[in-house]
Amino acid sequence: QVQLVESGGGLVQAGGSLRLSCAASGRTFSNYAMGWFRQAPGKDREFVAAITRGGSSTYYADSVKGRFTISRDNAKKTVYLQMNSLKPEDTAVYYCAADETLRSTIRVGIPFYDYWGQGTQVTCSS
Secondary structure (H helix, E strand, O other), X not given: OEEEEEEOOEEEEOOOOEEEEEEEEXXXXXXXXXXXXXXXXXXXXXXXXXXXXXXXXEEEOOOOOOOEEEEEEOOOOXXXXXXXXXXXXXXXXXXXXXXXXXXXXXXXXXXXXXXXXXXXXXXXXX
């Protein structure tokens, strides 16, 4: 089992940047592909970005491609989400999640992710 704790959320103006972190504890972090998801008020949780266990491959939702960057540091057991050029529509609670998989490919579906953090609020004002 792995425990995940997100941090780095906050209030930012449109066009600004934030860097989210997700610290893991428990089992070997490098056994997990990692993803970021978000949920806006009144909307379903949606995929944002994901990274393979070793960090060699990443995948992004079209809505954030070119603005957000996911990365990981397996030695620090941490995954990051650098968010640039933020828009009001990026406002949501952001969750990190762990996919315990032997696959080298990325999965974007919520049911594939076994462990979730508690979320961190990101608010972008216009």
